[in-house]
Amino acid sequence: MEKFFETLMYRSRWALAPIYLGLSLAVIALGIKFFQEVAHLLLHIWEMKEADTILVVLSLIDISMVGGLLVMVMMSGYENFVSQLDLSGEEEKLSWLGKMDSSSLKAKIAASIVAISSIHLLKVFMAIQHTPDNKLYWYVIIHLTFVASAFAMGFLDTVSKKSN
Structure with a gap:
């Protein structure tokens, strides 16, 4: 069973x-x-x-x-x-394929989210005259939350790898 x-x-x-x-x-x-x-x-x-x-x-x-x-x-x-x-030998294989475990994938996702958030924040800054102050404040807070989360995840991953 x-x-x-x-x-x-x-x-x-x-x-x-x-x-x-x-x-x-x-x-x-x-x-x-x-x-x-x-x-x-x-x-x-x-x-x-x-x-x-x-x-x-x-x-x-x-x-x-x-x-x-x-x-x-x-x-x-x-x-x-x-x-x-299972890629045949003729096909181009991405260099990172097969080398990214779930921990490194999580780190890359966090870094990508921060980068995407940065671009979005830059777009907001470019149109700042059309953005109410309270919304701008929240955009910055949300972006900083993404940055802090990515940093914390990276830090915790480093600490957990050192303890193993």
């Missing part, structure tokens, strides 16, 4: 596979949104103010960073929790 439950639990990891596949669909959706923003930029470049152009470019950077984060989570999560990717 114990062997049956252990086997069932072990094989249940495959329930995560459709979730990781769904993340690949989210990457496609981000790609569509990215090129929609590029089209908007190119169609209106002559009438846009410099600050507005910079805001669109920051949005493009934001989208690309979220896309990279999705790829990292999707591929590392699949390899760490479901199964190793």
Whole structure:
């Protein structure tokens, strides 16, 4: 009976596979949104103010960073929790693939969230005249919370690795 439950639990990891596949669909959706923003930029470049152009470019950077984060989570999560990717020798393999455990993935996610939050905060600062003071205050507090959380997670990970 114990062997049956252990086997069932072990094989249940495959329930995560459709979730990781769904993340690949989210990457496609981000790609569509990215090129929609590029089209908007190119169609209106002559009438846009410099600050507005910079805001669109920051949005493009934001989208690309979220896309990279999705790829990292999707591929590392699949390899760490479901199964190793069986890529033929002909395909280009990402250098970090197979080397990122859940701890390093968590650190990269935290760093990516801080970077994405930084870009969003920069966008808010670029349009500061349209941002109420109380909202600006909360944007900064939320960003600092992300920074502090990422720092704390990194610190705790370092401490736990030293104690092992």
